[in-house]
Amino acid sequence: MQTRQEAIQYCHSFQDVYEDYPFHDDNWCVMRHKENKKTFALIYDKDGYVWINVKCDPEWREFWRNAFESVVPAYHMNKTHWNSIILDGSIPDKDIRRMIGESYDLTKGKKK
Template identity: 60%
Template sequence: MITREEVLKFGLSFQNTYEEKPFHDQNWQLVRVKGSRKAFLWIYDRNGYVNLNVKADPEWRDFWRSAYEAVTAGYHQNKEHWNTLILDGSIPDKDIKRMIAESYDLVTDSPTKRIYEAVKKIPKGRVATYGKVAEMAGNPRMSRAVGNALHKNPDPDHIPCYRVVNSKGELAGAFAFGGEEVQRKLLEADGIEVVNGKVDLKKYGL
């Protein structure tokens, strides 16, 4: 992800977002959230590279700056709350997407954010259904949104989406991070028995 077009497309994939070019300088593109009009992604060219400004949680701000030389304090923005990503090819796509997603979550009280927080609460050795995660996230009717959010999981190492199964305890045939077999192995590593692609919800369900 090193072109403006790729970044803009990803930024606009989040719910209720739109592009704006607020300055006379066409170099600057912003992606804002409808309603609040808060910007979570700034796109511009500088010194031969596409640059992005994204909002950063203080707990992660310095981590990203230390992890990649191409992540610096926010250019022309509050350096306590914003980072600049220089797209020189040194930052993996997955981390670029994760930082953009974190920025979006910081400026919204998004269902996606609540879903991820709910999934983080599923303990090792247990599973939850899509419906249960939706309930934990505050809206029992958004089971489909749970599936969509987990398919875009920006941080599977810390958001254990493999612990989510359907209402029958069945594993996801289209598990986003490697398929049903990978999900089975991850669950078994948690101490959960999987039989014929299913988990006993009475035994392991929340």
């Protein structure tokens, strides 16, 4: 996964999600759950790369940051619960997909 469009397309592979642009800035694409409106990925361009902010379990936060130099404390988010993934080609697609999937699961809410 290298491009913004690939990231957005992958996020759309999850059930009941939509794109939002709430900041009046087309650079920031926010992927949300339809049911609870919670964000599970923020996709944007910064410093010449596509970045994706994803929610993570605090127990896994440091694992991801230590495993890949391109996973850093999230830009403009709570750094306890969010990481930024920099799409610079250094992280295998399977790991990017796993982090996005974990974020989706953590934000989808509880079944009633």
